[in-house]
Amino acid sequence: MTEQDDNARHATKMAKKKAARDKIMATKTEEKGLVIVHTGKGKGKSSAAFGMIFRHIAHGRKCAVVQFIKGGMSTGERDLILSRFSDMCAFHTMGEGFTWETQDKSRDTEMAQAAWEKAKELIRDPSNHMVLLDEINIALRYDYIDINDVVTFLTEEKPEMTHVVLTGRNAKDELIEVADLVTEMELVKHPFRSGIKAQIGVEY
Structure with missing residues (x-):
């Protein structure tokens, strides 16, 4: 088979794929506010969610962030939003750190419930x-x-066109059931297991 024949076969194959894809896409006409869940043991749940937040900012669409667990530590996303995009994205860090650091269930519960009230607002x-x-x-x-x-709240009160993204390991089955989009990050390798600490620009 000549290179010309191979190119012709490839073009024919891709044309068929495009026609099939166009047919599928023509049926996708609805829009709605999505409930999106990022869960799993792998890294990248919050990072992917912040990617969507920055997309909204780039498109001039207002958005908001509520952090339920992370304390007041400086992170790249938080610092950039607060310094450059606070008019486009409200940012609320409501937690006081990871549960194994606070070791105070009643305080953690109080802060989480306050964060949920802010989230609903x-x-x-x-x-x-x-x-x-x-x-x-x-x-x-x-x-x-x-x-x-x-x-x-998500099924009965969330405005029809508002997207809500929920991150963190061990998403509850009830949440997965009502979500429109669920991604489970799978852990294959992580540098932490090799003794490498969290690094700026990667973890925060």
Whole structure:
């Protein structure tokens, strides 16, 4: 087979793929505010969610972030949003650190519930196109927040066109059930296991 024949076969194959793809895409006409869940043991859940937040900012669409667990430590995303895009993205760090650092369940519960109240306020605000609930799955895992309350709010009160992103390991089955998009980050390798600490620009 000549190179010309091979190119012709490839072009024919790709044309068929494009026609099939176009046919599928023609049926995708609806829009809605999505409930998006990033979970799993692998790295990248919050990073991917912040990617969508920055897309909203780039498109001039208002958005908001509520951090449920991470304390007041400086992170690249937080610092950039607060210094450059605070008019486009409200940023609320409501947690006081990871649960193994605070070691105070009643305080963690109080802070998580306050964060959930702030989250509901931001989601109800029609000017916000996307609200990121960072690490809420951890708060749900430890029952700091009632999963039934979260599911009921997302299914009954969330504005139709508002996207809500929920991150963190061990997403509850009830949340996965009502979500529109669920991604599980799978851990294959992690430098932490080789004694490498969290590094600027990668983890924070």
